[in-house]
Amino acid sequence: MTAFSTLLGTQPILPIIQANSTEAGVAIATAMHKAGIHLVEVVLRTPASIDALIAIKKALPELCVGAGTITDPSLLTKSINAGSDFIVTPAVSPRLLDALTQSPIPVVPGVSNTADILLAKEFGFTEQKLFPASLCGGEQFLKAVSSVFADIRFCPTGGINEQNYQSYLALSNVIAVGGTWIAQSQWVHNKQFEKVTQACLQVLNNH
Template identity: 60%
Template sequence: MKKISEVMGKQQLLPIIQADNEADGVAIARAMSEAGLTTVEVVLRTEHSAKCISAIKAALPHMIVSAGTVIDKASLDAAINAGADFIVTPAVTERLLTMLVASGLPVLPGVSNVSDIVLAREHGFREMKLFPASLSGGAAFLKAVGGLFKDTRFCPTGGVSPDNFNDYLALNNVFAAGGTWVAKPQWVADKQWDLITQACLQV
């Protein structure tokens, strides 16, 4: 199974797209693409989310589009059917991890404590999402577990901002960080796509 860090290449920001319709989803992704980003995460939180994944892949075929907020078989199936390139989860369970492995897709499982990390490792994962990062110990937690899990790397998400983004990336066991601040809901509502591009360029 390909590692998420290999999928993302040199990109260290995993920008999160939340859109109420396909047109906005494509516009957000295009704005991010214009900033040089090639990998995005579309969270499956609305009835149009899966359609956004398909629409972005059709409009911007060079982009790698992941599906976030995968929590069960229904959301995993929706992500796969939409053509997601990889899967991101907010949490892990024995059952969910078994389904994720069986999917054959690259996966970034969400963990929030040491037990979650061990569980994900037992299923073969060595790259994980720390979520919600700010409420799960943040950079201090990742620094603390670095010695325990020397071959495990993380993509913290949840509470990541321009103020702490570089603090996370300074850690040896962090390969990227996810965030929503580069596509604020008000910018999307006002269709200020250029502000999204600018925010991504500043990372």
């Protein structure tokens, strides 16, 4: 199976889309794509999120679109059936990991401590999401586990912003950072989608 990092390529950020409507989802994704973003994550936190994911895939077929906030096997199935290109979870459990191993698309399981990292590793996952990064040790935690779990690479998410994302990206065990700061809810509410494009460009140009 293709690894998540292969889908990501050199893109330093996993942009997170939280959409309250399909229209908003497509508008956010379009603004990101305009900046040169080729891969995004739609978090399943609103009733419109699955429909938004499907609409984004239809409007921007060249965009790689993943489903996030997958917390149980039924959501996993729903996301795969909706055409997701990859799966991201906020946490792990033996039951969820068991289902994730059957996934035909790349998976990034969410971990928050060393026990989670080891558990996900035992199920064969070497690319993991550290969440919520800022609350479970951040950069210091990632530095501390880099020698113990030398084969694990992370996508820290949660509390990442324009002030600290570059110091995370400087770590050797970080493949990308997950972030919502490039699509702030206020911008979306005010339909200021050019600000989303600008924020994405800033990240891509500074990498």
